[in-house]
Amino acid sequence: MRKNIVAGNWKMNKNVIDAQQLMAQLLEYKKENATNCEVWIAPPALYLMMARDIFENNEVGVFSQDMSEFAAGAYTGEISADMLQSIEADGSIIGHSERRQYHGETDAACNKKVKAALDKGLIPVYCNGETLEQRKSGKHLEVVKAQTEEALFTLSAEEIKKVVIAYEPVWAIGTGETATPEQAQEIHAHIRSLIAAKYGQEVADEISILYGGSVKPDNAKEIFSQPDIDGGLIGGAALKIEDFSKIIEGFNN
Template identity: 80%
Template sequence: MRKKIVAGNWKMNKNAAEAEELMIQLLEYKKQHNTLCEVWIAPPSLYLMMAKDLFKNNEIGVFSQDMSAQDSGAYTGEISADMLKSIDADGSLIGHSERRQYHQENDKSCAVKIKKALGKGLTPVYCNGETLDQRKGGQHLDVVKTQTETALFDLSAEEIKKVVIAYEPVWAIGTGETASPEQAQEIHAHIRKIIAEKYGEEVADEISILYGGSVKPDNAKEIFSQPDIDGGLIGGAALKVEDFSKIIEGFNA
């Protein structure tokens, strides 16, 4: 059975004291509730070691928001897979839509990063999804197919089973447009079908695919009830424990 996951991407938010307070609140929540999904966070890299220290019993997964395609060297500001492994991080987001938009990430560079992460025993959370223009132009299925194949299809069957995919409908984030649970399910099923055609249905059915399109407390239950949606990659709602916990509880209904 594939993992059910609710992951919080904190993006560039929280100072050190605020980050610690939120982590402590999350830890207390996790200890007091029998969650039916795994809980992960991707805080700013400055706080990764703080998170690993607080979550020393692995109650909550700790992920970086990005990692380098390089092993080491003169790459100012970058963090390598080996560095993440050395602090016992669990993995990294790779190819997030904001990294693509502001830092020229692309599917080929994501493929390299995914291989690096897997080589160090880290879990890559590969993010893909179409823009508003691509959605309105009816290109969304082809765009997601190309993204999936370019970033993942050099992997072996055993490797791809260790990847988590996060589908982000970029067109529905901050645009005033809204993706319905049915639209999200359509793309999730599409991604799983693409993988099944390459690796077989058994492999495809082991891969967790998360939804990254503005999951909130009031829509989490409906979204998570879709057959191919295995959880969420949560942005703004992950910054308040009361909101994040209600999304986690979307699996309890």
Template identity: 85%
Template sequence: MSEHTSGAYTGEISADMLASVNATGAIIGHSERRQYHGETDSHCNRKVKLALDKGLVPIYCNGETLEQRKSGQHFEVIKNQTEVALFTLSAEEIKKVVIAYEPVWAIGTGETASPEQAQEIHAHIRSLIAAKYGQEVADEISILYGGSVKPDNAKEIFSKPDVDGGLIGGAALKIEDFTAIIKAFD
């Protein structure tokens, strides 16, 4: 979704256009947007606010690179991303945001975060929200996992207490795989 309300921004779509076709949400800050289009957390902040203003559910993505994880910076990276992109929102606004943790190192690489690694970061994100807005608000927010969810790992990942669902990518392209992931919630 574009951070601009109108104008010639080829390849982007405005929040108004999304709302006009009854879209209900918009993915903001996806790792591919960050990597290929230079999207920053400041851009994400503007987009999240615009999505909320237009009645869309912002699905805000954050996550660390392999280098950041290996150097032990992953908690700080997630903290900085979350604070810049979301912490200008009111408590009522942030309750309407869905957060999707995308370990960049696990997307399209064949690597997958272990369920314990996913839980660790999801709990960290929830604790950041709780510190800023209170535990009640933090408990209301949905935090999705978006790092190569597949039929063979979905059940274990989704069983973790702070993992509220998945942002499914490539596995959604095969109906059998997507159906198996959905059934992992049973």
């Protein structure tokens, strides 16, 4: 079901004291403010159980930053879907650009992870997006099409409706380049049209597609007002309650 979502990806940040403080601040904010979107966080794996305890009434969704495609076994350092389900996590980010860049993650591997998550009732947040070279060569639509099809199009219509997609313009993250709301909307509409062509418009209209670029308090409202953008996957701005709360308020009229 299509929802407005603001999700914070903490990446490899915060010691345990700082993480606990930020979660407490976010819980207090949620209790004191009505929000027009769901709020999710993806803290480091070490803090997932703490997050689940703090947000015991599901005020905030709790997601891992990655998960294994394998059910169990000799995979040192990995986290399985069953483990996430056992601590009542809500889901996992899959295929983040940094996982692709630093760990060689492929769309084929993402496909297996998405299926593993769905099999355990978890929400996969599947990330895709093109690099600066791909954008400048005019291949951005082609790249995103291939990523979307390979990772998701083996799913049934009922399965894909449970997936959240996060478009990350890799070329606009830390490069000095800036993606405009219109450029973001173009790709979001493109992704939705690909899903509509495969599964039908009704299915496409049920899927939340988030923007994973540099969403900040001063541009959140404009970005979220685009017709095919259903929220944001937020990086650095999710690490300060002042910034994160203002982004959440980008959905307020």
